[in-house]
Amino acid sequence: MKLKDNKLEIAILVVAAVLVGGVGNLFKAPVQKAIQNGDISFEMIRPKSVLAALFDLGGREVSRNYVNPFGNKKSEEKTSTPNTEDKTKQAAAAAAKTAAKKAEDKKADADKKPETTVNVVQADAGFRAGSDDLTTGSGTGAGGQLAQDGGPGAADKSKTDKDKKSMTADQWRSLVLGQPTKENVNKMVVAYMDAELTDGEFYGIVKELLQNSNAETQSLGLSAASSFYTAPAFNVVASSYDTFGSDMQTKAMAYMLGYANAGRLGALASSLKSSNVEVVKLAAEIVVKGYNSAKEGTSTSQGNRYRGDAFVNALGNYTQFTKIFTELAASSQNSEIAGIANSALSQIQSGVAAL
Template structure:
């Protein structure tokens, strides 16, 4: 069949194609208007074809709306938000802390104050040389009584209930003048044994802090005994220079007629440091006694009252035997000190 025979069919097909193209053109404008109002337009990829071009479905001559989104903008905004929240939290915490501190200060102001007063040292953490020289004469030599030392401390019954381990724990965790005063009062009342007392004192003297060492000296300042002399002398080299000065003043307090037996006991010690300091005290005491005896004066000649020194040179003759033994010591320093003391004291023996 030729083209002429099928011209009617071809004409119908052409008419249908024109109608379809016209319909597509008519609907293209409203569809594009709707798409233009969208923020983001997503187009499905489509192949280029004759029909797409014919019906106006291609992308040619179209305006494409593009909206670029930076993926890092959200992270920056989140970071800034977190920083702002952290800043607000810190401000709230600071305000709360300030309020708490103010409340605590107000509470502390309202609380009644209890002051523990220990005789012999009100202003200092430990005793100075003048404190020792002016009245800390010891529990065994006319010093302050236990009740005076422990004024303001816990009651005697409370002190009796504290065990040795509790005393050690208390002084170790809270080494204060008040607590050491309580310990001293308990020891002088017999509520704490000597072993516990001197163990705690030794721990204080061995401490690296100067103020803690001073508390150890404070504890023994009112207790003149062989154990006190030994514990201070044995730890003398570990003390700071300031505390050594205080300890030296305390040890010189043994250069007295009433404490000669303590010095003799220290001179027989097996610890070289103790013997060394005992000899130094003997020599210093002898020189002081010699100076005092040469300057003895008469107080009120009309009454004939004579002022005599409590530390006199004649008392030092009791050290001669021990000094002779120490002069033969294998320790050169001890032998030298003993010989020096012996040569001075023997002049009194010869004169007598």
């Protein structure tokens, strides 16, 4: 078929193409004109009223949540939802930490409170000081005459509110005998000076220390007794003298010779009235030694001038013992004590009578 034979068809196609192009240009012209004039905006629609500012999102942060449409929804929910088990563990840890802090605070408060630990020691009635050991005969108050100042404390033995809060005699005994240290013994001496312990309680503990088999414990007992120059102190040392070793006897004798002093002869006079033979024997021995020292113009032991001790040792101070030894020799029911009194009287009678 030749081109000439298809003139009609070609004409139809040309006309159709011209029509399509014309229609396209017809719709394209307004759009291009609108773009050129800026009438079309590709921004998000906003209100044009005065309230636009209230709904304006300019400058604000927008929270976005990107969801993967191809992901596992269960795993996403698990990730986004907090683990309940983890929360439980965290709460338990916080509670434990709070409880531990409270316990530490409570312990700190408890550490601030003073405490006294006492080891209980079973009592031995055989070591208790008897009435003969503690007889003063001089009417002194608690503790009699103190080595330092003549008296350990108030004579009134009534328990005040302060005394009631202090340790009892049994507690002191358990502490000193359970832990026999110099510090504990010194504390007991101070308690006795403050009238927290009676003569019987204090010297009962001292006697147990002196009759202990340990030399160091005996020395602590002698240290406690030698804090005082009283009849009870002399009696408790003298009654234990035979149980001491040679070193302890030397120390004990040096202490007892301190009674050969004008201000302490009254304690010796009281000790001579004891029913304990050892006490009377040693008291008479100290009287005779003191008398001989005074006769020779010497002194067995001088007191401390700075603390006010009466350190004079003169023959005139021994006249009182003539009567005491005479009565003991005549009326004592113990033949040994009567013999001691006679011997001592014969040694001092002639010199004292010459005064």
